[in-house]
Amino acid sequence: MPRAVAIATIAAFVYLGWPGPSSAQEAANAKAPTVAKVEPPNWWLKLTPELMVLVTGHHLEATHVSCNMAGLVVLRTQATAGGDYLFVWLKFGAELNSGTAVCRITTPEGNTSFELPLSARQPTLHRFQGLSQDDVVYLIMPDRFANGDPTNDDPASAPGWHDRSKARAYHGGDLRGIREHLPYLKELGVTTLWLTPILKNGAAQDYHGYGAVDLYTVDPHLGTLEEYEGLVAEAHKLGMKIFFDVVPNHVGPTNPWVANPPLPDWFHGTLQHHLDSFSPLKGSFYGKGGKQAVTQDLFDSLADPHAPASMTRNLTQGWFFGKLPDMNTENPFVAQYLLQNSIWWVEVSGLDGFRIDTFPYVSRTFWEGWNAGLRKIYPRLSTIGEVFHSDPSVTSFFMGGRKQFDGIDSGVSTIFDYPLYFTLRNVLLGEAPAGQITDVLRHDSLYVHPEELVTFFGNHDVSRFSSEGGSSPAKLKLAYGLVLTLRGIPELYYGDEIGMPGGGDPDNRRDFPGGWAGDPLNAFTSAGRTAEQQGIFSYVQTLLQLKRGHPALREGYLWHLASDESSYVFARKSEEETVLVAFNNSEKPRELKVSLQDTPVQGAASISSLFGGASAEIGGSEVHLKMPTQSLSIFLLN
Ligand SMILES: [Ca+2]
Numbered sequence: 009m010p011r012a013v014a015i016a017t018i019a020a021f022v023y024l025g026w027p028g029p030s031s032a033q034e035a036a037n038a039k040a041p042t043v044a045k046v047e048p049p050n051w052w053l054k055l056t057p058e059l060m061v062l063v064t065g066h067h068l069e070a071t072h073v074s075c076n077m078a079g080l081v082v083l084r085t086q087a088t089a090g091g092d093y094l095f096v097w098l099k100f101g102a103e104l105n106s107g108t109a110v111c112r113i114t115t116p117e118g119n120t121s122f123e124l125p126l127s128a129r130q131p132t133l134h135r136f137q138g139l140s141q142d143d144v145v146y147l148i149m150p151d152r153f154a155n156g157d158p159t160n161d162d163p164a165s166a167p168g169w170h171d172r173s174k175a176r177a178y179h180g181g182d183l184r185g186i187r188e189h190l191p192y193l194k195e196l197g198v199t200t201l202w203l204t205p206i207l208k209n210g211a212a213q214d215y216h217g218y219g220a221v222d223l224y225t226v227d228p229h230l231g232t233l234e235e236y237e238g239l240v241a242e243a244h245k246l247g248m249k250i251f252f253d254v255v256p257n258h259v260g261p262t263n264p265w266v267a268n269p270p271l272p273d274w275f276h277g278t279l280q281h282h283l284d285s286f287s288p289l290k291g292s293f294y295g296k297g298g299k300q301a302v303t304q305d306l307f308d309s310l311a312d313p314h315a316p317a318s319m320t321r322n323l324t325q326g327w328f329f330g331k332l333p334d335m336n337t338e339n340p341f342v343a344q345y346l347l348q349n350s351i352w353w354v355e356v357s358g359l360d361g362f363r364i365d366t367f368p369y370v371s372r373t374f375w376e377g378w379n380a381g382l383r384k385i386y387p388r389l390s391t392i393g394e395v396f397h398s399d400p401s402v403t404s405f406f407m408g409g410r411k412q413f414d415g416i417d418s419g420v421s422t423i424f425d426y427p428l429y430f431t432l433r434n435v436l437l438g439e440a441p442a443g444q445i446t447d448v449l450r451h452d453s454l455y456v457h458p459e460e461l462v463t464f465f466g467n468h469d470v471s472r473f474s475s476e477g478g479s480s481p482a483k484l485k486l487a488y489g490l491v492l493t494l495r496g497i498p499e500l501y502y503g504d505e506i507g508m509p510g511g512g513d514p515d516n517r518r519d520f521p522g523g524w525a526g527d528p529l530n531a532f533t534s535a536g537r538t539a540e541q542q543g544i545f546s547y548v549q550t551l552l553q554l555k556r557g558h559p560a561l562r563e564g565y566l567w568h569l570a571s572d573e574s575s576y577v578f579a580r581k582s583e584e585e586t587v588l589v590a591f592n593n594s595e596k597p598r599e600l601k602v603s604l605q606d607t608p609v610q611g612a613a614s615i616s617s618l619f620g621g622a623s624a625e626i627g628g629s630e631v632h633l634k635m636p637t638q639s640l641s642i643f644l645l646n
């Protein structure tokens with residue numbers, strides 16, 4: 009058959025949805041274009057005016073691309089990497105209706121086509137809700153929480169990666185397991201789930217999810233896109249929210265882009281030639297082991313108006329840990345790809361916000377555009393940046409809401425309160441005086457919205473609180489007590505509510521007991537918890553109930569009342585009420601007379617206990633407190 013006829017026949021097959029060309033026909037023209045992947049795989053009407061589609065395949069040097077729907081216009085195209093990729097910019101006209109667009113790619117050697125389903129948006133009610141001070145976040149590593157579907161433990165696309173006896177292997181936890189335990193989380197009293205990344209990863213030890221090889225696919229160990237959508241919908245039904253862990257800074261080392269990038273500068277550097285990104289801070293999560301500490305911390309440089317770009321380039325353009333390919337977020341193609349990818353996950357699932365991994369490692373110009381692009385469509389959506397640093401003068405620089413010296417407002421809704429994390433651990437587990445908490449809080453003047461900082465005492469990147477030197481169930485309760493009564497939106501790490509042990513990564517990511525069929529104990533039920541686990545669980549549950557019932561514990565303005573070596577007493581006043589929180593870190597009971605002078609509560613006439621074993625009496629403008637050993641108590645002032 010003459011070649012021209014063959015090409016026309018193939019095109020007709022594709023247009024009519026018939027099976028594609030046979031291998032004999034392909035062999036007839038080895039240079040004919042082929043399509044292996046289309047990103048995004050689908051889109052929505054009235055969502056964005058335009059869309060950049062990245063088509064992956066071979067011989068995609070298009071001379072012409074056209075789509076078969078009225079109102080869908082191909083603005084321009086660009087073939088790259090010798091025809092292995094084709095960027096197609098589409099414009100959506102007002103007359104466009106939902107349906108599956110078939111876009112035909114013509115090259116000098118033949119034709120092919122790709123499909124792009126376009127659908128109407130779902131009703132937006134109860135979707136994209138964002139975070140508020142009424143929320144309490146619960147961090148889950150999906151591989152380690154609960155195994156709801158044993159059939160996906162060892163998927164055909166990644167055989168042999170599952171081995172529950174190995175700390176760095178996949179353990180079988182999944183999205184269905186989380187969904188099945190939403191009632192447990194509701195019973196505990198948290199409102200928002202942050203799941204570590206759920207994207208398809210590419211290596212046997214990538215159970216943690218931070219090595220994506222496909223930004224549009226759920227990792228087969230965790231389940232399917234439908235299961236993710238179902239999880240978000242079910243959470244919304246229960247009045248809960250879901251946060252997605254997004255990682256625009258890097259992808260996994262086995263991502264196919266590394267060997268064959270869509271553009272020569274798709275990444276910062278190449279596999280062979282790139283900078284490395286390590287923090288010189290000794291002992292920090294990002295620190296290089298054994299490396300001598302240097303005086304200039306790169307994080308400091310990022311927030312330093314006097315630092316030349318050469319001081320920060322390693323941090324923002326280096327490959328994380330020296331091995332994770334660093335996305336060139338300054339490239340507008342990359343920036344648009346990543347923004348569209350994030351919009352896609354929000355729109356497809358209805359998720360409520362993003363936790364942003366390695367936030368300072370990405371250019372601030374990118375964040376400005378990414379946050380603004382998301383907020384334009386989803387005004388309530390929240391974004392939380394990870395800024396792993398102990399100094400509020402550095403972390404506050406990264407908070408959005410105002411332009412910094414570089415003229416950029418990153419637009420991020422909030423960040424994690426790492427300075428408070430370090431202080432809580434130092435006070436509760438180390439030698440630091442309790443009053444050091446006020447040292448952190450006095451830096452709140454540096455933040456636009458300190459009350460929205462996400463506070464925590466544990467996460468997946470640090471040793472479990474319970475396994476640190478100096479810890480005890482009593483100390484763990486105090487950690488919960490402080491995080492759930494101080495200002496901020498608390499984040500709790502899965503399993504800490506039953507005192508789960510664990511050292512550094514990956515020991516801090518053990519399986520939740522009872523999440524697997526056959527587990528000897530099931531800590532998801534009160535009957536399956538040990539007395540000690542139940543004691544901690546009840547303590548957390550009670551505090552969360554109190555927080556729900558008392559606006560002052562959620563949004564009340566915080567006033568220091570007294571602080572010293574072993575105690576810290578503070579008030580929180582909302583429009584409706586005032587509470588007083590008394591924290592005693594000492595191994596001995598404490599008696600304290602606390603002045604209420606010059607605070608909004610100085611006229612209080614009575615005080616009543618809401619929580620904890622301390623007693624209190626009011627006399628004049630003074631509160632007389634008797635606090636038990638290592639205790640946190642909450643009072644209502646009237
Ligand atoms: Ca499973």
Ligand SMILES: [Ca+2]
Pocket residue numbers: 257323324325326334335369370371
């Ligand atoms: Ca980077």
